């Protein structure tokens with residue numbers, strides 16, 4: 184019943200979006216995406232198990248088997264939604280009459296000031312984004328099917344991002360970054376202050392790194408029911424908050440990029456909310472690596488195409504902290520077990536920090552003092568031999584385990600909510616700081632630029 188009501192609202196929004204805004208159309212499609220994903224997940228789940236796509240829920244009594252890779256359903260619905268979105272977005276530019284003879288010269292029925300010329304660059308940005316997401320979803324499905332090795336799959340998102348970078352090169356091509364006010368004179372001479380530096384090809388390396396980082400960082404902040412999709416929804420809401428600020432206060436150029444960002448993110452939130460419904464504690468399905476890659480790439484795409492990649496990275500502060508904290512295990516300075524998710528205790532139903540056995544798998548010798556330092560700073564739970572002082576074990580280095588070290592054992596849903604709440608608060612602070620410190624460092628902020 185609720186789904187039918189949502190569909191009716193969606194139809195109304197999509198219909199009225201012709202005379203309002205593409206954001207209204209995106210909201211309508213988000214509702215359609217939610218209803219379609221919510222309808223499909225319980226129906227296709229058993230088929231996934233039948234073909235061997237399942238995983239054990241390690242934090243439940245008896246480790247029940249759940250369908251894996253269900254994020255592929257959300258991702259596919261999202262792609263279809265984005266296809267159907269195209270006519271709504273470009274409706275004002277559709278050719279309704281021509282001068283005849285096969286000419287395409289007269290294009291617009293409602294020839295408003297902004298709609299005289301078909302925005303081919305916007306369409307290519309849109310299509311390259313969808314193409315990049317399609318390749319990423321293929322990579323995610325391949326990973327869920329074949330469990331590709333970490334060192335093989337790590338760089339693949341950069342290949343998926345090639346269409347995106349090519350369109351950036353052709354349509355925008357800006358590769359310079361602003362220099363903070365206090366460095367401008369230092370880098371230039373007394374008479375000429377340097378206000379920006381052209382990074383050239385390095386800027387493309389930076390954007391490709393973002394395409395690698397965003398998907399992988401979501402995938403390693405995982406292992407608790409609802410966390411992969413929950414953190415992606417929080418990221419989406421934060422990005423929408425930032426976009427809304429620009430729509431309300433920005434210039435025409437920034438408004439246009441942030442409207443584009445909203446068109447990609449709103450339907451993403453729609454399909455993710457439906458997935459969250461089935462993946463939240465106690466989960467009935469697992470999202471799989473497909474969803475983690477897809478979600479991360481949505482944000483990389485939006486940051487790159489919307490030309491606010493640096494701001495987007497600020498929203499990823501918790502994922503960046505988790506990545507940096509994980510580096511010793513990711514680069515094998517400290518033993519990294521196949522799963523670092525918290526340890527479930529069947530007796531009390533709570534999660535405890537999981538541990539790496541350092542007796543059987545000793546860390547690199549030069550890293551031992553660092554481990555001891557982290558232990559004394561209470562940044563890991565370090566167990567040492569009472570007699571010899573030798574290292575016995577340490578808690579696995581993820582912020583999920585760190586929460587349990589700091590706040591004690593917890594039920595899975597509480598842990599997930601705690602991490603999501605932290606993420607939201609940090610993200611809001613990052614947005615506020617971005618716009619306050621931006622104007623202090625650079626002398627102005629593109630949000631407050633006088634129109």
Ligand code: UD1
Pocket residue numbers: 237238239240241242251402403404405406407408409466469471472521522523524
């Ligand atoms: C990443 C993490 C790994 C973590 C795993 C959990 C790194 C380097 N890798 O590996 O430490 O254990 O994600 O997703 O940090 N699972 C649950 N409950 C959940 C989610 C997952 O029990 O809420 C288990 C299930 O058995 C599921 C499996 O994790 O089948 C999925 O693991 P997978 O996504 O393949 O692990 P990675 O992404 O390789």
Ligand code: MG
Pocket residue numbers: 402405471472475
């Ligand atoms: Mg995973």
